[in-house]
Amino acid sequence: MHYVAPLPPLRSGPGLVKVDLSDFDAVNKFLDETKPDFLVHSAAQRLPDKVAEDFQAAKRLNVEATEALAKKISKSMYCEYNVN
Numbered sequence: 001m002h003y004v005a006p007l008p009p010l011r012s013g014p015g016l017v018k019v020d021l022s023d024f025d026a027v028n029k030f031l032d033e034t035k036p037d038f039l040v041h042s043a044a045q046r047l048p049d050k051v052a053e054d055f056q057a058a059k060r061l062n063v064e065a066t067e068a069l070a071k072k073i074s075k076s077m078y079c080e081y082n083v084n
Helices: 024-034 048-053 055-076
Strands: none
Touching: 024 055, 048 055
């Protein structure tokens, strides 16, 4: 049995954990505290208008947060990378 911790960016409530993926220290702390068996990362800024409005924020989420997560989990758990 595994514990699932959804990390919604804008919602909070029972069973939801609010962690800003662009706050790498907070993400690392969350991962260190929860020690997940696996991690599914599907967060992204996918709306072209939002990307155009704030390219740096989109890059931070879509590229830098993904890179930080990959580095963190590669040091602490078996890592399998799959993109379909």
